[in-house]
Each structure stands twice: as structure tokens, then as C-alpha cells.
Amino acid sequence: MGCAYHDEHPPFLTPSYLRQSRHVQRLQRAWDAHIAELQENLQLLPPPSGPPSLSTSPSNANLSKMHASHIHRGPVQDVIERIPPVVDDYAVHPLPTRLSADDKCQGLEILADGGEVRFTGSTKQSEEAASVRADHPMPRECGLYYFEITVLSRGKDAFIGVGFSGRKVSLNRLPGWDTDSWAYHGDDGFSFACTANGKAYGPKFATQDTVGCGVNFRTGNAFFTKNGVYLGVAFSGIKSQRLYPSVGMKKPNDHVSINFGRSAFMFDIDRMMEQERQTVMADLTTADLSGLHPPDDAHTLIHNLIGQYLAHEGYIETAKAFASDVNAERQTLPSSSKTPLHLPNAEDDVHAANRQKIRRAILNGDIDKALKFTNCFYPHVLNESRNKDIHFRLRCRKFIEMMRNYTELSAAAAASPPPPSSNGHADGADNGGVDIDASEPIDTQMELDDQLNRESAPPNHPSSTTSPSSSSSDIDMDASQELSPSKASLMAQNELLAQALAYGQELQSTFGSDPRPQIKKQLSDIFAIMAYTNPNESVVGGLMDAKGRVQIAEDLNGAILVSLGKPSSAALEKLSAQTEALLDEAATRTGGAAAFVNVNRDFLRA
Amino acid sequence: MSSSTVSPQTTYSTTMRASGNFDKSVEEMKPSKSDINWLIMDYLVSEGYPGAAEKFAQETNLCPAATVETIRERVKIRTAIHAGKVEEAIELINDADAEILDNDSLLHFQLLQLQLIEIIRGILANNPSSQNIPAQDFLPAIQFATEQLSPRAPTDVNYQRALENTMALMIFQPEKMPQEFRELLDVRLREKVATDVNKAILSARGERAEAKIKQLIRARAWAEVQAREAKADLPAHIPIGLDVADEMNGDAVMT
Known part of the structure; x- marks a missing residue:
């Protein structure tokens, strides 16, 4: 079993704190579709090896047999190379998955499939260093992005800077020293925001230390962690787009591993993500509903939405019972501000009855x-x-x-x-046990x-x-x-x-x-x-x-x-879809609070 | 370059494309019917529409999250509070789960405060002239306050304040009553307390205190604000589709 190309395509990367992210769920779907597409193309390939009789056989049975059998690795790779992976599409803003093999300074060696980087060159001048960026920028649609590095250098004099920078920032310098780049440096514990003049920020870090870097696109703040401990906000007002996780070093044999979420983080980023989500959800409860369907208040709007859905879908009995429940409630309501509710009457609609019969x-x-x-x-x-x-x-x-x-x-x-008539074990059946012999x-x-x-x-x-x-x-x-x-x-x-x-x-x-x-x-x-x-x-x-x-x-x-010339979806479905689409619009543009809300997870289930 | 290069045609088609794009992405985000059915069942159960919940379960093959009896139980309590029969409501709540009011002293206090307000309301209603209500008419209210509410007041300054405000209802002449006191006599307070009681019973039973559809409509309003603040390319008005006229607009954009 198993498909050869899974060896080539590492499984889709979902960092734990982004498991509920709408953006990452969408990336995952695109990835799955891509894999399915690959699979289809794989089936269309002529078999590279095996008995020649197979390739001449036109029958379906043989086709599926061929698919099940092992396929030589070579052509599979061909297919992968021919079809550009969907996740590389610039428009979908994939997650960083590894250190780039190209977007790096000379003298840096990328190891472990982009999971490690080592400085093999000679000691740099004081103004110089060697940096590398990740394969993709941090998508602000995630709302919050976080990664960690661990210093693997031998000896105590590691000289590492970790942070993020734009695509055009020079890789001959440590991140943080130039415009459009921000970082935290291990030699002095200073933070650098687009300038060579650092500010005292946190402790120094060196060999064996794990340092995390996070950007909150809602607040525009960036923070660092050391060995799982939060160090506070380092930068604010981060507005640039397309910022790549970046790490730089100065000393020969400086060696760093980077974790984009394939393994567990040292810092409890999941908790921070949940707190962010709670903050946003609390803000959401203050929303003003008056513009949605004037003059409805929340109560009336919900009744109208449900009433219309029931009629639209042809749930005739429910619609009747709902109208009667709602009106019974309204009669007990003391406040006279509520106008009597006219729910759509599904009974008048002969089509509703027909549709209900078909559904039933x-x-x-x-x-x-x-x-x-x-x-x-x-x-x-x-x-x-x-x-x-x-x-x-x-x-x-x-x-x-x-x-x-x-x-x-x-x-x-x-x-x-x-x-009893069909077997001679009637007594056995009376014992209460299952009569296996007989059956x-x-x-x-x-x-x-x-x-x-x-x-x-x-x-x-x-x-x-x-x-x-x-x-x-x-x-x-x-x-x-x-x-x-x-x-x-x-x-x-x-x-x-x-x-x-x-x-x-x-x-x-x-x-x-x-x-x-x-x-x-x-x-x-x-x-x-x-x-x-x-x-x-x-x-x-x-x-x-x-x-x-x-x-x-x-x-x-x-x-x-x-x-019948009616919209295929009811207002309630439309409202849900609009919410999702509006959240998307907002999250793609600013990566703000909207990135933390997930209609399916937050509203459409327990 | 010059304004002549931008023809009305271009402007027109650009705006059409923008709203068309949004409509298209809305179309792609359609939730599944079973999700919406779940959302509705969740509302019918938690907000207390037992008849509808029962029929909906039959018509959709969905299981209601609670039995119809427990929904009716909550409806009875709600109805009692709406009618101002607070004492009856407290009894019904204790029948449903005696621990609810023991564990939630704020809710218990709010119910007792409402009961006091209802007693005062009754006294005020019995004196339509409302000019000079004999002081002894208020005695039952004062007695209730001293017996039921004043022992609880010292435990929390908020309780103390609430009790003071309620007692003041007996001192002001109704037409000279300041707004914050008048609000106590607003019958909508009954609705608020009824909602709080419903939430408390639901959470005591380990169920969600608030129906998700309430959050969804707030999210819809909130998301539009967020998207407009982000300068998203949106139609000027996004109808939610409850009105026939909206639908016709929507179709016009689609074609």
C-alpha cells in the first residue's frame, strides 16, 4: 500500500496553533485537491515497468490493477515536476515550511530538508553576517504567526540573530540592521527594528537555547520567547507585507535548527492563540445589529431568518409549530415594543409540500x-x-x-x-447462549x-x-x-x-x-x-x-x-456565507481580528 | 493619463465585477444544510421552542439535544417571569434544579429584586392617582425587602446599591422619578431576568448558555465592519436575502 509520491511530498504542515485557522484549512483543501490531481495524472501514465501485456489491455480492471501495483519512482517524480504544486501559488499565501535553499547568503549550508542552517564560511567583518530566509512569507491571514529556532553551535561564542525581513533586505547582514527587517540578537540580547542601533530587550542566547519569534497581525506587535518563556513585545506597528522568517549568523560553524510547526513548540503558543481568539470573540459580541435588516432587533431578526428558512426548505410542520411557539411567547412578553411577527407561511406553498414529500x-x-x-x-x-x-x-x-x-x-x-424445526439444538438455544453451531x-x-x-x-x-x-x-x-x-x-x-x-x-x-x-x-x-x-x-x-x-x-x-425560479439558498445560509466571505476579505487585506474567527468552528457546531 | 481614457463603460464594468466577485465568493462559502439545521435545532432547544423542536426533529431526522419536556420546563419558567409571577418562577427553578439558585447568588438576588419590583408595581397600580399613596400601602414591599433582600445586601456592594435603588421606587413620585429608577419599572427587565435564568439552567445542565445563531448574526455584522475598514471591494449594500426586493437586486448583479 501507500503511494510513492508521499515520499516526495511531505505531509501538509499544520502548526498546532493554526489548526482552527480558516486560512490554513483552506490551504489544506487546496493541497488535498492537488494531491488528488496528482493521483489522477499518475493513473493516466503508461506503466513504466511490468508485463507489456498490461499496457495493451484496454479494460478497466487492468487499469485499476495497474494503479494498485507499485510504480517506479522515476516517472512519478516527473509528474510532480511537471505539475506546479498548488501550494506554491503566490495568490494563496502558503505557510513557511523550510529555510529557502536559494534565498540565502553564500557560505550558508542548508541541511535537514531546510530544517537547519550552518555557517561554513569564514568569520565575517563586524558589519557583515550571513542570513537566510524561509521559503514563504508569514501569511497575515493567520492572524498570528510563530516559529522557533534552536542554536546547535558548539562552543559558547555563537552569534545569532532571529527575526523576519522583507524579500529585498540584504542577506550579508544580520536581520534587524536594515530597513524592513526586525530581529532579536543573541550576543547582546538587544532588539533591532530596521536599524543597527539596538535596544536592550531580553537575555542573551547561545548554544542549546530555543528562541521563538511571533508576529500578531491584529495588533501589529512582534514578540520573542526564550526557552518557552515570553519576553514581551519587542516591536509594534509592523505593517509591512510579505515578511519572511529569517535567521542570521556570524561565526564559523554557527548552526541553527528551525521549527515552523512540524514539531511541538517550546512556548505555549496554542494558549496565546486561544487568548487572542477570546479577545476577538468578546469584541464581536459588541457588534451593532441594527443595520442588518432594519428595523429588526436580534430577536425578531432570528425569528425571521428561521421562519424564512423553514418555509424555503419546505419544513411545513416545523414552520407551523415555530410560528405558534413564537406567537405564544410573544403573548407572554410584557413589553409592547414588539410588533406581531408575520412569519412566512409555508402552508400556502404547494411546492413546499411537494418538496417535503420528496425529501421525506x-x-x-x-x-x-x-x-x-x-x-x-x-x-x-x-x-x-x-x-x-x-x-x-x-x-x-x-x-x-x-x-x-x-x-x-x-x-x-x-x-x-x-x-427449532430447522435444527436439533432447541434445548441449547434455551440456555440463553448464542447457538453458534446451529447458525x-x-x-x-x-x-x-x-x-x-x-x-x-x-x-x-x-x-x-x-x-x-x-x-x-x-x-x-x-x-x-x-x-x-x-x-x-x-x-x-x-x-x-x-x-x-x-x-x-x-x-x-x-x-x-x-x-x-x-x-x-x-x-x-x-x-x-x-x-x-x-x-x-x-x-x-x-x-x-x-x-x-x-x-x-x-x-x-x-x-x-x-x-422554480427561487434562490437555491435561504437568507440564513446566505448570511452565513456572507460572514465567511467578509471575514476573508478583511483577513486577506489586514490579517486583523477577522483572521481569528472561523464560521464553521465557532458558530455552526457545538 | 487623461480622464478620457476612463470611459463610463470601464467604471461600470469594474464595479460590476467587484460586486460580482463578492457574490461569487459568497456562493462558494455556502454552509451545508445539515450545519444550518443544527444551528436551528440549537436555537429551538436553548431558546425554548418545544413544539418547533419536536417537529423539526421529525422533519429532518435530527436528534434534539434535549427532551421536549425539559424545553417545556424552561418555557414555563420563562412565561412565569414574563408575567411577573416571580415567586412561582423561583419555585419552578427549584423544582428543576435546587442547586441553581444556591450556586448563583447573583441570579437569586436578581430574581428577589424583581419580585420586590413586582410588589411595588402592584402597589403603584392600585393607586392610579399616584399623588399621595398612603405609606402603609408600601408595608408589604418593605416587609419583603427586610426579610428577603436585606440579609443578602451586605455580601456585595452591587446588591446593596440595587436594593437602595429599588427601595427608592417607593419614595419618588412616579412622574418625578429619575431615569435610572424608572428603568427598574420597565417590564423589559423581566425579559432580561428570564433570559439570565434560562442561561443559568442551561449551563447547570452542561449545555451552551447561548444559542450559536445569536453569535452568527453578530459575526455577520461585525465582519462587514471589519471588511469595510480593511477597504475591501464590496457592494455598497449587502442584503441578507430576507426581502424579495433584495433577491431581485442580487439576480440583477449576477446576470
Whole structure:
């Protein structure tokens, strides 16, 4: 297992204190997308080695086999080099991950994949030094940025400066001495803000010491830490953009390691981050709501938002109950300032009722009913090309529901004790223990049948003996009444499996030729369910979860709303999205307080 | 160079692009329906809308975070406070969880203060002329204050101040009452106390004291201020989409 390119691409770096950062979460998503893209390209490559027969085989089976097999390292690297990594995109402002191999002074040697730097040159003149910068500037969208260095030099006379500087600052000097550069120097403990005249700031630091440097983009302050101890604000009014973490040194064999968050920090930066967040959240509670939807106060605004959402989404019963609860509350309210609330009435909307029927059917797992309702009430919706994917996913969901029915029936059959008539261990069953001996033959038989079914109808043989299409999912229970319950259940199970299989074949023949990789992937994912005796607890268990119904139900509802000429999202959804977008706008421009707020984490969950 | 190079067309399309860009990024930030459903359930439960919470659970397959009974229990307390029946509310709170008022002396004091205010309000209401209310009419209020509130006052200067202000209600003639005293008689104080009591019960049960949707709408207002201060390129007005007219504007920008 494992993919070769992971050796080349170190895992995405998320410093602990930025785990909840919106910006870093977005970088991570871009990274994941990039990795997925790499994977796709990898699959398209002709196999560099292996039997030549493979490369001439056109079948899907061989393609996936090829993907699973080990691929020679060489071409993989080619692919990586050909596709520029998304995270290097200048616009997305990635995190610093290592010391730059290029943006450094001569005489510096970068070691440990950019995690260490050593001065190999000769002693510099008093005015001269050798500095290196990180690969990326500190993104102010993080709100707070922090890194640490540890001095590894031998001997006591290390001469190190740590801080940050702009791209154009000379690397022949220590950071802090020139315009657009700030640093804390170990030889004297002074801080330098764009000048060679330092100010007494903290203790000296040398070999074995760990020094941290942090910039708070909300306050514009920078601070340092020594061996985990906060040393106070060193600089304020930091406004420049694109400041790179930087470290400089003067003595031969000066040697420093740098930690951009791959390992734990000595200073408790997580706590500082949380305090910053609390400060911002406290400021947020003072926000003036009067401009959002005049003349609503907070109470009324929330009622309007919820009422509109319920009506928009077709939650008719809830909308009714909400209106009645709210009005009951209003009657008890003593203050007369509140005007009676007119919540949108979902009942008037025949579409709301229709949409609710469709949603209910999907949430109950009855995809056929949902398709029937949709085609009856909104015949055009599923035929529109923009809704093709929703239609596809509904049909995939139907397959999943068929497999769920099958699994439930199997589980029920396995759980219920075999009836006395079918075995001679009735006394044993009375002991209260599970009669494994008695149920085993049935299970074995079942598995065997499953296997037979699967082997008799592989997806690439559509003309198998099983029924080619299954428009009805009803099981002929009348026929099985005469048989013993376990036998009947067994037959019902096999019937369900056969129907699911036939439906799967139908799906494959309808969508199998779709060139898009996500379609192929979804198909192979759902067909994989059939391979497991207990899919719920297998790697495909997530697909089987009833929660999957919610998303497709909501997507179909949205598509119907659009077809009715209504906005696909309600005001409450819009308000949430606007909040996120506005926070982004603010954070990208100033890296201020907005960087510390995360809509998903802070407001949309417990 | 010259002003002629900037045609009205350019200006127009630039502004269109700006608002279009913002609308597009809003579109990309859409939360999932299940997140919004969670947000609503959270509100229905914590702010006490039991009927709606029950139906919403049925219609969305969501589990409510609390049973309908516990929500109704809180609603009953809220209703009692809104109606000025503070004594009844205190009993109901003690029925729900006797430790709440034992552990939260400030809340207990606020409830007793409200009870005193309600007694005074009753006396004032019984004397519509309000010119010369016989002093003995105030006796029940004074008795309540000495028995229930004055033992608590010395423990905290804030309590002491609050008690003094409340007692002053009996001294001023209503029409000459200064604003800060008049506020005590404002019925909105009941709503505030009811909200505080609800929060206290929720936190006593280990639940979040404030519904997240309240924070979300504040965050929305706050974020706009932040973005405008940062000189972000935003439409002059960003409607939240509650009004039909807003939607039509939004569509006009999109096309």
C-alpha cells in the first residue's frame, strides 16, 4: 500500500496553533485537491515497468490493477515536476515550511530538508553576517504567526540573530540592521527594528537555547520567547507585507535548527492563540445589529431568518409549530415594543409540500418514491443537464439503499435464533447462549450463495442470468410464506442481492462511459459494497450510513428551488456565507481580528 | 493619463465585477444544510421552542439535544417571569434544579429584586392617582425587602446599591422619578431576568448558555465592519436575502 509520491511530498504542515485557522484549512483543501490531481495524472501514465501485456489491455480492471501495483519512482517524480504544486501559488499565501535553499547568503549550508542552517564560511567583518530566509512569507491571514529556532553551535561564542525581513533586505547582514527587517540578537540580547542601533530587550542566547519569534497581525506587535518563556513585545506597528522568517549568523560553524510547526513548540503558543481568539470573540459580541435588516432587533431578526428558512426548505410542520411557539411567547412578553411577527407561511406553498414529500422519501431511503414524486411534480428537473450529477447520485443512492436492505436482512437473519424445526439444538438455544453451531451452516450457505451470485454476474457480463433490470424492489413474500422462516429469509436475501446487482449493472451501462474520474470513482466505490459480508463495518461503511441521504435530499431540494425560479439558498445560509466571505476579505487585506474567527468552528457546531 | 481614457463603460464594468466577485465568493462559502439545521435545532432547544423542536426533529431526522419536556420546563419558567409571577418562577427553578439558585447568588438576588419590583408595581397600580399613596400601602414591599433582600445586601456592594435603588421606587413620585429608577419599572427587565435564568439552567445542565445563531448574526455584522475598514471591494449594500426586493437586486448583479 501507500503511494510513492508521499515520499516526495511531505505531509501538509499544520502548526498546532493554526489548526482552527480558516486560512490554513483552506490551504489544506487546496493541497488535498492537488494531491488528488496528482493521483489522477499518475493513473493516466503508461506503466513504466511490468508485463507489456498490461499496457495493451484496454479494460478497466487492468487499469485499476495497474494503479494498485507499485510504480517506479522515476516517472512519478516527473509528474510532480511537471505539475506546479498548488501550494506554491503566490495568490494563496502558503505557510513557511523550510529555510529557502536559494534565498540565502553564500557560505550558508542548508541541511535537514531546510530544517537547519550552518555557517561554513569564514568569520565575517563586524558589519557583515550571513542570513537566510524561509521559503514563504508569514501569511497575515493567520492572524498570528510563530516559529522557533534552536542554536546547535558548539562552543559558547555563537552569534545569532532571529527575526523576519522583507524579500529585498540584504542577506550579508544580520536581520534587524536594515530597513524592513526586525530581529532579536543573541550576543547582546538587544532588539533591532530596521536599524543597527539596538535596544536592550531580553537575555542573551547561545548554544542549546530555543528562541521563538511571533508576529500578531491584529495588533501589529512582534514578540520573542526564550526557552518557552515570553519576553514581551519587542516591536509594534509592523505593517509591512510579505515578511519572511529569517535567521542570521556570524561565526564559523554557527548552526541553527528551525521549527515552523512540524514539531511541538517550546512556548505555549496554542494558549496565546486561544487568548487572542477570546479577545476577538468578546469584541464581536459588541457588534451593532441594527443595520442588518432594519428595523429588526436580534430577536425578531432570528425569528425571521428561521421562519424564512423553514418555509424555503419546505419544513411545513416545523414552520407551523415555530410560528405558534413564537406567537405564544410573544403573548407572554410584557413589553409592547414588539410588533406581531408575520412569519412566512409555508402552508400556502404547494411546492413546499411537494418538496417535503420528496425529501421525506429520500430521508426514509425510498429513492424510487422520491424519483417518482420528482418526475411527477417537476418532470423537467432531473432532465436538466445541470442536474445530471444529482440524478446520478440519486441512482447511486438507490443502489446503496438496496445494499442496505440486503445487509439489514442478513444481519437480522444472523441475529435471530434459528427456529427449532430447522435444527436439533432447541434445548441449547434455551440456555440463553448464542447457538453458534446451529447458525453456522446457514451463514456458510449464505456466503456461498453470495459468492455464486457474484461470480455468475460480474459487472462486465451484462447478459448474465439475473434479471437485467429491477424496476420493482418488492420481494415476493407470498411465495416464501410456505417455506421455513430461515429459508424464506435466505431466499429474500438472495433476491435482494440479485436485484441490487442487476441495478448496479444498469448503472454501469448508463454511466460507465462517463469520462469524468469522480463518476468512475463513485461507481467503483459503491460496487465495492458488494464485496463485504458486513459493509457497515468495512472501509465502505461510510457510504452505507443513512446520513448520506441528507446531502442528496438537500441537493435535490436546491435544484427544484432553482427550477422554480427561487434562490437555491435561504437568507440564513446566505448570511452565513456572507460572514465567511467578509471575514476573508478583511483577513486577506489586514490579517486583523477577522483572521481569528472561523464560521464553521465557532458558530455552526457545538 | 487623461480622464478620457476612463470611459463610463470601464467604471461600470469594474464595479460590476467587484460586486460580482463578492457574490461569487459568497456562493462558494455556502454552509451545508445539515450545519444550518443544527444551528436551528440549537436555537429551538436553548431558546425554548418545544413544539418547533419536536417537529423539526421529525422533519429532518435530527436528534434534539434535549427532551421536549425539559424545553417545556424552561418555557414555563420563562412565561412565569414574563408575567411577573416571580415567586412561582423561583419555585419552578427549584423544582428543576435546587442547586441553581444556591450556586448563583447573583441570579437569586436578581430574581428577589424583581419580585420586590413586582410588589411595588402592584402597589403603584392600585393607586392610579399616584399623588399621595398612603405609606402603609408600601408595608408589604418593605416587609419583603427586610426579610428577603436585606440579609443578602451586605455580601456585595452591587446588591446593596440595587436594593437602595429599588427601595427608592417607593419614595419618588412616579412622574418625578429619575431615569435610572424608572428603568427598574420597565417590564423589559423581566425579559432580561428570564433570559439570565434560562442561561443559568442551561449551563447547570452542561449545555451552551447561548444559542450559536445569536453569535452568527453578530459575526455577520461585525465582519462587514471589519471588511469595510480593511477597504475591501464590496457592494455598497449587502442584503441578507430576507426581502424579495433584495433577491431581485442580487439576480440583477449576477446576470
